[in-house]
Amino acid sequence: MSFNEKVWELTKKIPKGKISTYSEIAKALKNPKACRAVGNALRNNPDPINTPCFKVVKSDGSLGGYCGRDPKKIKIKKRKLSEENIKVRANKIVNFKQLLHRF
């Protein structure tokens, strides 16, 4: 199993209505410093349907990017989050700490 597959698996494991961060995923992969690699893996997301990359945000609760830092896609990200009872305001997750899922 390659690194990105692990990233995707973890991303899929995020419960509905919850989110996680790049560094949390990196830690779960035993590579706390691999946060960038996580972003890279999600960027190469081969299966956006089963891999809810919109549930992965930055460590400060801001959304970060989505499909290549495309502002239009980030809008979709926001809406997707709100569809799971995750509120987004000013490009940040509301109640971020409570919604944060730890592996």
Place this chain on the structure above:
DNA sequence: AGTAAGGCGGGCA
């Protein structure tokens, strides 16, 4: 407080 730059892990040409 906002901005800049360095470092890091891993994928890809």
Place this chain on the structure above:
DNA sequence: GTGCCCGCCTTAC
């Protein structure tokens, strides 16, 4: 094998 790209993180200014 090398170099460059990143949806980042952290530190320094």
